[in-house]
Amino acid sequence: MARDEMIAFAAEFDPQPMHLDEAAARATMLGGLCASGWYACCILMRMCAEAFVLDSRSMGAPGVDDVKWLVPIRPDDQLHLRATVIETRASASRPSMGFVRFAFELFNGQGERVMTLTTSLMMGRRSATGGGA
């Protein structure tokens, strides 16, 4: 997490003191500069895109079920993504498509789980009569 990019994102989309300025951030409950939770979501999306979405038949997502920001994400944190498939099912209305439900977890360099996100991705199915999504 590059400090400059974290701050530039916050200035554009989430200009609250804890995301913009080290001194102002120290006075907040978060105790220092930390990433906007929305920036963390965007970084998670980019990690997914690079890891598998762009190599898949992804058709987007209808939404997000749950996001938890558990631990502040600080400048220079090294983030790691764990993606766990928790369910697959075919679409009833569109048999060529399936829903793949993922539990995503972001960890920092100290191994702390900093964020979780659960969502169902829509993906093209190998075969309309086949098994999984």
Add this chain to the structure above:
Amino acid sequence: MARDEMIAFAAEFDPQPMHLDEAAARATMLGGLCASGWYACCILMRMCAEAFVLDSRSMGAPGVDDVKWLVPIRPDDQLHLRATVIETRASASRPSMGFVRFAFELFNGQGERVMTLTTSLMMGRRSATGGGA
């Protein structure tokens, strides 16, 4: 929603064809270029910041309960935000803080509800012994 900014955001965080290129997007289920759902979240955050968060004693949010992307957001769409407070409660562990639960709705220029988002914001309370958040 400025086309250039929508595409620049997607190129950085969510580089899927339906968010990047008009011709490629027409071949997808979404039928044309549309904003990344994450861009819509970021724009919603910015609208909240400008509308009330920066004038409040906002202390951030522990996460997001639910996001639904209902209708594709297109270039040049004019978005309007409706924010409804659905619950307020004091924090048990930190009496100077309360949780304000919001249902946010984004509408486009045709009055279609394009996105909903539910989350609880943490806010400083007027008085630790007072009533609301």
